Amino acid sequence: MTGVPILMYHSISEHPPAATAPLAVHPSAFADQMALLKDRGLTPVPLSALSPPAASGPAPEVVGRPIVITFDDGYADFHERALPVLEHLGFTATVFVTTGWLADAGPDAAGRPLDRTLNWSQTREAAAHGIEIGGHSHSHPQLDQLPGGSLRDELIRSRGLLEDRLGVQVRAMAYPYGYSSARVRQAVLHTGYRSACAVANEVAVRGRHDRLALPRLTIRAGISLERFGRIVDGEPGYRLDRALTKGYAIVRRSRYAAQRMLRDV
Ligand SMILES: [Zn+2]
Numbered sequence: 376m377t378g379v380p381i382l383m384y385h386s387i388s389e390h391p392p393a394a395t396a397p398l399a400v401h402p403s404a405f406a407d408q409m410a411l412l413k414d415r416g417l418t419p420v421p422l423s424a425l426s427p428p429a430a431s432g433p434a435p436e437v438v439g440r441p442i443v444i445t446f447d448d449g450y451a452d453f454h455e456r457a458l459p460v461l462e463h464l465g466f467t468a469t470v471f472v473t474t475g476w477l478a479d480a481g482p483d484a485a486g487r488p489l490d491r492t493l494n495w496s497q498t499r500e501a502a503a504h505g506i507e508i509g510g511h512s513h514s515h516p517q518l519d520q521l522p523g524g525s526l527r528d529e530l531i532r533s534r535g536l537l538e539d540r541l542g543v544q545v546r547a548m549a550y551p552y553g554y555s556s557a558r559v560r561q562a563v564l565h566t567g568y569r570s571a572c573a574v575a576n577e578v579a580v581r582g583r584h585d586r587l588a589l590p591r592l593t594i595r596a597g598i599s600l601e602r603f604g605r606i607v608d609g610e611p612g613y614r615l616d617r618a619l620t621k622g623y624a625i626v627r628r629s630r631y632a633a634q635r636m637l638r639d640v
Pocket of ligand 1: 447448511515550551552
């Protein structure tokens with residue numbers, strides 16, 4: 376099969392805090408991006424639809440041109456801003472929730488969320504509306520840096536809480552910061568996950584990519600709709616975008632400003 380683009384969003388917000396701003400997509404840009412997917416006839420599927428439901432056996436057939444829309448961390452604006460747009464278009468998505476970050480995690484609270492996060496009832500409501508809930512660890516550590524016991528605790532506690540509180544099977548996960556290792560992937564498999572996302576900024580291709588290290592396409596703040604369309608198409612060279620530093624972005628903006636000045640003269 377050809378590649379399946381897996382989009383990675385974080386926050387959908389017009390006034391994000393500085394910590395999430397580079398990856399916060401404006402709500403109107405997000406609505407335009409989803410409309411573009413609809414116009415192109417792409418069919419959003421949950422991440423777990425790309426992997427076999429059991430440890431062995433064939434991956435399920437996906438009809439149409441599939442795409443996976445994912446959201447990391449579990450920010451409250453998913454419920455407020457993204458869910459209504461997705462619902463309007465009849466789209467599903469996969470939200471990777473950091474269980475210790477949930478707004479009403481109570482005695483399970485762990486780690487420090489970067490922005491307002493979902494609470495349990497909003498997470499349950501999203502699941503009831505056909506959104507897949509996936510794991511994203513319990514406290515959002517760099518999993519490849521943890522010793523075995525802590526690694527297992529992070530994975531088992533997170534998946535256990537999600538399954539107990541939501542009453543659904545949780546089969547998909549995303550590594551915090553995209554970091555994994557062979558040891559982390561093995562632990563993820565043992566915890567009961569069937570597929571897991573990294574970040575690599577290329578289109579996932581069945582047979583080429585490990586289902587425990589599926590590459591995703593980062594959707595950053597401020598990209599044009601045209602650029603978004605090219606990223607979805609698997610724009611060659613998008614991998615290089617990882618090297619784009621803030622400094623380079625400023626250089627590009629200055630060049631653009633200089634061109635405008637020349638044109639206006
Ligand atoms: Zn994260």
